[in-house]
Amino acid sequence: MPVPNLLVAAALDEIADRLEIQGANPFRVRAYRNAARAVEPLADDVKQLAERGATLEGRPGIGADLAGKIAEIATTGSCALLRELRRQMPASITELLKVPGLGPKRAKALWQALDLRSPAQVLRAAREGRIRAVRGFGEPTERRIENALAARLAGERRFTLDVASEFAEAMVRVLSAAPGAERVVVAGSFRRMRESVGDLDILVTAANGPAVVEHLLRTADVDETLAHGPTRASVRLRGGPQVDLRVVPRASFGAALVYFTGSKAHNIALRRLAQARGLKINEYGVFRGERRIAGATEASVYRAVGLPVIPPELREDRGELQAAREHRLPALVALDDLRGDLHVHTDAGDGRESLAAMAAAARERGFAYVAIADPSRRPSMSHGLDAAGLARQAAAIDDLNATFDDFRVLRGVECEILDDGRLDLSDDVLAGLDLVVAAVHGRFDLDRARQTERLLRALGHPAVRVLAHPTGRVLGERVPCALDMLQVVRKARDCGTWLELDAHPSRLDLDDTACRMCRDEGALVAVDADAHGARDFDRLRFGIGQARRGWLRREDVVNTRTLAQLERLLAAPAPRRARRAPARTA
DNA sequence: GCCGTTTTCGGCCCGACTGTTTTCAGTCG
Numbered sequence: 001m002p003v004p005n006l007l008v009a010a011a012l013d014e015i016a017d018r019l020e021i022q023g024a025n026p027f028r029v030r031a032y033r034n035a036a037r038a039v040e041p042l043a044d045d046v047k048q049l050a051e052r053g054a055t056l057e058g059r060p061g062i063g064a065d066l067a068g069k070i071a072e073i074a075t076t077g078s079c080a081l082l083r084e085l086r087r088q089m090p091a092s093i094t095e096l097l098k099v100p101g102l103g104p105k106r107a108k109a110l111w112q113a114l115d116l117r118s119p120a121q122v123l124r125a126a127r128e129g130r131i132r133a134v135r136g137f138g139e140p141t142e143r144r145i146e147n148a149l150a151a152r153l154a155g156e157r158r159f160t161l162d163v164a165s166e167f168a169e170a171m172v173r174v175l176s177a178a179p180g181a182e183r184v185v186v187a188g189s190f191r192r193m194r195e196s197v198g199d200l201d202i203l204v205t206a207a208n209g210p211a212v213v214e215h216l217l218r219t220a221d222v223d224e225t226l227a228h229g230p231t232r233a234s235v236r237l238r239g240g241p242q243v244d245l246r247v248v249p250r251a252s253f254g255a256a257l258v259y260f261t262g263s264k265a266h267n268i269a270l271r272r273l274a275q276a277r278g279l280k281i282n283e284y285g286v287f288r289g290e291r292r293i294a295g296a297t298e299a300s301v302y303r304a305v306g307l308p309v310i311p312p313e314l315r316e317d318r319g320e321l322q323a324a325r326e327h328r329l330p331a332l333v334a335l336d337d338l339r340g341d342l343h344v345h346t347d348a349g350d351g352r353e354s355l356a357a358m359a360a361a362a363r364e365r366g367f368a369y370v371a372i373a374d375p376s377r378r379p380s381m382s383h384g385l386d387a388a389g390l391a392r393q394a395a396a397i398d399d400l401n402a403t404f405d406d407f408r409v410l411r412g413v414e415c416e417i418l419d420d421g422r423l424d425l426s427d428d429v430l431a432g433l434d435l436v437v438a439a440v441h442g443r444f445d446l447d448r449a450r451q452t453e454r455l456l457r458a459l460g461h462p463a464v465r466v467l468a469h470p471t472g473r474v475l476g477e478r479v480p481c482a483l484d485m486l487q488v489v490r491k492a493r494d495c496g497t498w499l500e501l502d503a504h505p506s507r508l509d510l511d512d513t514a515c516r517m518c519r520d521e522g523a524l525v526a527v528d529a530d531a532h533g534a535r536d537f538d539r540l541r542f543g544i545g546q547a548r549r550g551w552l553r554r555e556d557v558v559n560t561r562t563l564a565q566l567e568r569l570l571a572a573p574a575p576r577r578a579r580r581a582p583a584r585t586a
Numbered sequence: 587g588c589c590g591t592t593t594t595c596g597g598c599c600c601g602a603c604t605g606t607t608t609t610c611a612g613t614c615g
Contacts, residue, residue, distance in 0.1 A: 027598050031587035063588055101604095103613050138606060188615090201615085227614095229603055234614095244615075246602095259600090264615065271599040276591085282600055 004047040004074060005039050011073045011082055012036035017094040018085040020104035021111075034061040037265060039070060041318060043486055043517050047074040090117040100148040101141065109136055123149040158196040159241050160475055161542045162505040165190070167240045168200050170221065175245070178215035180206040182250060187260035191312045193545030195508045196475055199242035203260045209247035216245050252284045255295035258302075259283035265317035266310075273305045273321065281305075313548040318516075332548040333527075335541050337560040340369035342466055343414065343437055343500060343528035348393050349374025350383040352533040355396055355409070361534035363407050368563040371410035372397065373437040373468075376425050385413065387429045394432070408563055410434040414468060419443050421457025423464070430463035435570065437500070439468035440481070448482035455483065459491045465570065466526050467492065469502040469509040476506070485514055486521075493523035496572070498558045501527045503543025504536075515550020524558040525550075 016032035038061055039046055049056070050071040057067035072079040089111070096107035099119055110116040113134045116125055125131050126146035132139045159167070168186045175184045181204050185191075188201030206212050209231040216233055217225055226234040226242065233245045248256040259267060260283070274281045279288055285295025286304040294300035299309050307324040311332055314320040323329050344358050345351030351358065355372065362370045372393065377384030385393065394411045401409055412435040416424040423430065423438060430436050438458045446454065458464060470488060471480035492499050499518055501510045510518070510525065518525050527543040529536050547557060554560045561569065 025587080028587050030598080034588090061588065065587060101613075105612060136606075136612085140605065144604090199615095227603060232602065234603095260615085262615080264599095267615095268599055275599075280600080284601095 004045055005042055007077070008046050008070055008073045009036040009040045011078065012039065012070070014094055015082050015085060017097055017104070018082075018089060021089060021093060021097075021108045022085070023104075023108075031061065031066065035066045035070065037317070038062060041513050041516070043520060045486075046070060050074040092118045095119055096122065099145060101145050106136065109134055119149055157241070158198050158476065160196055160505040161190070161193070161508075161545070162539065164197045164200065164241065167237060167243075168202075171200060171202055171237075171243055174219050174221070175202060175204055175212065175216065178204065178206070178212040180208045181212055181215075182206055183253060185257060187257055188244070188262060191261050192263065192315060193313050193542070193549055195511060195546065197241065199244055201244045201246070201260050201262075203253075203256055204245065204247045205250045205253050205256075206247050207249060212247045213245065216243075246283070248283060250296075252295050254297035254299070254301050255281065255285045256283045257298055261312050261315060263316050266315035266320070269317045269321050270305065273307075277305060279304060311548065313545060314551065316549075330551050330553050333544060333552050333554045333557050333560065334548075335544045337554045337557070338367070338527065338540060338544070339562055340367045340371075340559050340566065341528050341531065341537065341540070342371040342410075342412070342435060342498075342526045342559055343373045343468055343502070343530050344370045345374055345414075345530070345532045346372055346393075348389065348396075349385055349414075350532065355393070356400060357534055358531065359400060359407070359409050361531075361537060363404075365537055368406070369408045369410060369566060371412040371435045371437070373412040373414040373435075373466075375441075376413055376415045376423075384416075387425065390425075390429065390433070412437055414439050415464075416441060417454060417458040419446070419454065421454040423458065423461060427463065430461075433463070435465050436461075436463045437466040437468050438464045440472055444472050444478065444481040446481070448484060451481050452484040452487055455488050456491050459488070459495050459497045464495075464497055466498050466500050466528075468500045468528070469504075469507050469530070470499055470514070471509050471511075473509050473511075474506050475508070480509070485517060489514070489517050489521045489523045492518075493521055498524045498526045501525050501543050501547055502530045503527060503539045503541075503546075504530050505539055505542045508542060508546045510546070510550070512546050512549035515547055515552050519551055519553075519556050525552060525556055526558050528559070 012032050013036045016029045020029045038059060055067045056062045056070055057064055069079045093107060093111055095118055096102050097104065099122060110122060114125055114130060116122050123146065126142050131137050131142040168190055172184050172186065175181055183205045185203045186200060187203050189197045190200055204212050213228055213233045216235060217228060221237050222235045223238040224236045226236060231247050234242060236242050246256060246260055271281045279286055285292040286301055294304040302309050308329065310320050310324050310329065341362060346355045346358055347353060359370060375384045377386045390413060397409045397411050411433050413433055414437045417438050417440045418424055459467060471483055473480035499510060501515060515525060525547065527540065527547055529540050531537050
């Protein structure tokens with residue numbers, strides 16, 4: 001995603017925050033938020049569009065006014081309205097909105113009554129007992145704000161999908177044992193397979209809601225109860241995420257699952273669609289007047305508004321409702337579609353297990369091939385392979401392949417891309433391999449132009465087939481490098497090089513937006529485990545989750561090909577390795 | 587601020603929980 005688009009979206013969100021504090025028409029506020037969400041995922045750089053004189057006017061939710069403001073922000077970094085709003089209220093006041101329990105009204109009250117302008121100031125005031133004196137606040141509220149802030153300033157936690165799934169599975173076990181619990185499903189962003197989750201939303205069907213809520217509150221893993229009522233509860237798990245529980249009767253399961261899976265934006269769009277048909281959707285069902293006409297299953301809810309079920313990974317209000325209406329929802333790639341993995345490590349490099357063990361693990365999974373891609377020997381990589389090491393490994397692979405008739409190990413390498421885009425192995429060494437994976441492991445700090453140039457050059461190398469984890473991001477640790485992803489994707493397509501979606505739950509790189517861009521531009525994606533041990537293949541489900549969020553179909557993912565198809569692709573001249581025709585989804 | 591198979595004006599998704607209030611606003615998901 002081009003960085004300027006993110007900056008424009010941030011400015012629009014800031015306008016919305018400040019208008020909200022000001023007490024502006026809530027629908028006007030929403031218009032700015034919707035515009036921010038519309039700008040974020042655009043493949044095209046809004047700044048470049050503006051400089052070409054192109055406008056976003058006419059896109060959903062963007063009229064003449066917003067299109068003009070977006071262009072102004074994209075080219076100048078700000079706009080007159082934002083400058084005026086900043087003049088009217090403190091710079092850091094929008095920070096207060098991030099404090100749980102503080103919305104626009106209370107943030108404004110604290111600012112005007114006590115001149116509090118930052119979370120740190122609010123925390124100090126709460127500890128001094130000054131907040132309870134403000135009209136609209138009381139001692140319990142003050143305590144809640146203090147606790148929330150103390151936790152937040154200590155470091156806000158999001159959880160990668162592997163960690164989240166451990167907590168999720170534990171909670172499903174706990175809640176399944178609750179009295180009267182029938183179905184227990186993890187919904188929310190976890191079900192949508194977002195790259196990280198901040199909390200777990202769990203739906204339970206049961207006739208007796210309070211009994212299930214009580215059961216959760218008594219669970220040993222619960223560290224703190226944030227809220228609870230007869231049908232819902234919010235708790236924080238010891239060392240883990242917040243859990244939001246919702247209990248509904250069996251007949252409402254489908255409607256509740258839609259509601260609780262979200263996203264919020266998807267739900268709003270869906271309810272608006274229902275409204276246009278004279279229907280009302282809530283978590284209990286679909287209603288025409290007083291009469292309930294659907295809600296037991298998700299399918300019944302979508303059917304009521306004339307749509308097929310939309311896969312959870314697509315429910316982000318990024319065009320899925322329109323696609324569903326026009327019967328062009330993609331048939332999304334599934335875990336079972338994978339036929340191999342193109343990025344596997346062994347103990348000859350930095351892996352933990354032998355070549356034979358990794359091949360056996362892949363075969364057990366039903367794979368037809370793996371490509372071994374241990375790192376090349378760069379200065380920082382003590383376990384890397386040089387030309388001699390690769391030759392020894394190639395011989396071992398040949399011997400192993402001789403024992404298979406239904407499986408093949410490809411001779412590969414994870415070759416380092418140097419600062420200037422050259423590779424750190426010679427062309428003749430690379431030419432002797434079946435498949436070269438190229439990757440960056442350092443100098444993530446290059447500016448956007450140089451980083452892009454570096455990757456474009458590597459992509460253009462005739463031996464390179466896969467660009468591994470293209471942005472180098474590590475969730476919660478390292479931001480993605482500055483990159484013109486659109487250029488990278490187009491270059492990959494033109495060279496017949498495949499872009500990797502590394503399924504490591506801390507990487508998930510490419511992300512969903514980049515996957516969507518690959519599909520739209522006609523570049524192929526390789527979903528790889530980057531396995532360093534046999535069990536690491538389990539993480540492919542997270543990679544497939546991202547791929548599905550990026551609207552990828554089986555044909556968009558190269559390692560869904562059979563061994564014979566893959567071998568043909570590897571042997572083909574560059575343009576043939578690309579997908580035939582780009583598929584525009586937007 | 588956007589938008590139109592009810593509308594160019596008057597709508598804009600919906601409900602649970604909390605706390606402060608004295609009948610409901612604010613916040614959240």
